[in-house]
Amino acid sequence: MDKRKIVVPGETIISGEEFLPGDGTRREEQDIVAERYGLADVSDKLVRVIALSGVYVPRRGNTIIGEVIDITFNGWIIDFGGSVNGFLPISEVPKYIAKGELQEFLDFGDIIVAKVQGTDGRSLDLSTKLRGLGKLREGMIIKINPNKVPRVIGKEGSMVKIIKDATNVEITVGQNGWIWVKGSKIDDELKTKKIIEFICENSFIEGLTDKVAEFVKELK
């Protein structure tokens, strides 16, 4: 198949014994049937459906941004807009914290960047022990559809680089669709927000990188 097409649940993507059902598909006798709404992708013999929408499904090693919504006796509960809440244990922060002093390190409403350690479907363990992780101070959070995150990052971070060059801000993109932006001026942050919204609205256009470069020029 040369071009990716949109499929709906229950639709036959392709028939043939030789094809293998991948993510979002199932086999039904000869047919490979879509199990979700998205773009059908046949590469080699593997058939899968690339999601266009839906909640963020955490995978090990993902970097996500979330908010502290609860504090327990041994860690913090983090909401990141997914189907489960994350848990950051006291042992996974890069500093010794005495029991009962958790609130001083991370308080309710604090925004953090964390790495996904592991998930078993009903809980999600986080860590902030690596460099670049931990609490985020100042700046603003932009929430986008998690399925558009690869567009915002671009090939090997090319899109993020365009944004950084254009607006001179610090930017961290969480795989869950939360983006943290911090600039020296609030105007820079708002400009970044505009660019990100432009990317999300036009994520289907081919040659998006060039289009965004043009849009950035217009903004100036």
Next chain:
Amino acid sequence: MVIKMVEKSKYTKRMDGRKFDEIRPIEAKIGVIPSADGSAMFKTGDTVAIAAVFGPRVLHPQHMQNPEKGILRVNYGMMPFSVSDRIRPGPSRRSQEISKVTEWALAPIVELEAFPNTVVDVFIQIPQADAGTRVAGINAAVMALAHAGVPMKEMASAISIGKLDKTLVVDINKDEEDFREGEGSTDIPICILSRSKKISLLQLDGKISVKEMKKVFKMAKEACTKIHKVQVKALKEVGR
């Protein structure tokens, strides 16, 4: 309004000019509510249904959580101005029943094994009603669920078949629902799954013979195929 449709031979059309097996003009649209995870509008004639889907998200209260799989929760409601007599807002006996029936109709197609302890919320609102609101609601909800990226086995389409005296008609409107001559009117909402052609909703509020019922299924299948095409078209148009 008086409708005469007693003898089949005498009347070949319905009071709005449709043929017996003709459905009202359909319109379907996706993404009508940007703040929802998925949303859709479905319109047949003067009946309009909008559906919004949220989730899968953490379910509260906790005692309702199912550790094996996510649950589906449907909320159906008619807007106060949807019919000429004002409808008192808030849940009523009728709206609760339709919510539950819609939930059962949609349950066989959604696959929430991968999302334990969560809920998928479906909100259906009827801004304008001209009979057949529950089937319009189901049609909108299926599209909204697909749009929200919820894993689904297949799609589903619903249609209401009517029996006016002794004549079977597809997609009845309010005037036909109020038909009182002869045996009066019977409303049979049916929901048919797109791939397996299984029936996930069947209601009947009147009398019908087995022979007629078989014909009803045949008519419903044809109508649902047409509706399914419109639903798929709306889903495929978006994002191009």
